[in-house]
Amino acid sequence: MGNSQIWKSIIRSGIPRTRRQRMHAILGSVFLHLHPARLPKHAVKIGYTWCMGGLSFFLFVVLTITGIMLMFYYRPTVEYAYTDMIDLGEQVPLGIMREIHRWGAHAMVLTVWLHMLRVFMTGSYKPPREFNWGVGVLLMTITLFLSFTGYLLPWDQLAIWAVTVGTNMARATPFLGHEGPGAAMLSIGDINLVHAGSDVRFALLGGRFVGEATLLRFYVLHCIGVPFIAMIFMAVHFWRIRKDGGISGPL
């Protein structure tokens, strides 16, 4: 079977019999080659690595898939958002897709944090891994921003006010927010360049307050914009791990 034309066309290498063939089987597959072909023993010491980084990525994949499933029924408008969210629990088969998505989101924030803790505790941020630590911090910020944008989508009281409070904090950002330090500096004569209708809060909300425009913007950011950026930085993060010598182990 391993020598049939169909097999060779899909899987390319034959059934591996030597070490070299085993390595080629891994390296030649677009999915399998993302992992190293060989692992040192310390890479699977759960007591040392905690496996939180891997779990975070696993949860990201789960959230992406459950998120796409939710998109089949959820409409991001003021008229439908809340009732669609209720229907996802009461009318849609199984009725737990939203719950899996939500619990997965909470779990991912937790695993990302634990991963950061583990990397710190094992000193895995030291040279040559300092840059990757920075990328990791960026990924954590992205994870939190995903949580923030997703929080608005049920469009209930908790959602609206949490986002109101959060975006009100945004208007105090230095230079970018109209009530922040430095905003007055960015002016041409008498005209303020950064005002309530042109600061970062206005761009986030798509208006003056949390309304229909905000719901749509946060939906787009949550489903496409931020995951896209997250995937780019995850690619960098995983690439750097391989390049810096694989998962760090005890000295």
Add this chain to the structure above:
Amino acid sequence: MNEEKFIPEASVGVPQNKSSEEVMKRRSFFKWLSIGWLAFTAATGGFFTILIRFLFPNVLFEPPQSFKIGYPDEFEIGKVDLRFKKKFSVWIVRNDEGMFALSTVCTHLGCTPNWFDTERKFKCPCHGSGFRSTGVNFEGPAPRPLERFKIYLADDGQIIVDKSKNFKFEKGEWERADSFLKV
């Protein structure tokens, strides 16, 4: 074995019999290259600028900022009017000296306070900020009084509230004439 080895011209510096036109081509190559890169950078920069500008909407589908609220005698002295709270996010307050329009946005983090008539105060449900009927904060985490909106009389005698102009007490703006209507 072929005795004549192939020796590329460039490696032995064969005397250049090229005309001056062809020699200029090399120098102008870099000029064109720089122009090309400059154009590419300008185009990319322009594209990203357009992208950012795209995110700031020109048209907002929101309730009108300026609206009429009726005649002065429709408002009792000493009363906080709640009729325009839901639709326009504004309280109309009338006292002995006149009328003013208070913003319903709590100055702490933006929730909507409620008016308690028996206790004569606004209380915000989110973190407990308290404001007097004038809008001045007196308890809770609110750092400054509620903001007031521009209020004036139209030609037909009705009162107009214009939310696009707001007045902050802590900046002394409550002294300004259009933040208060003398009726």
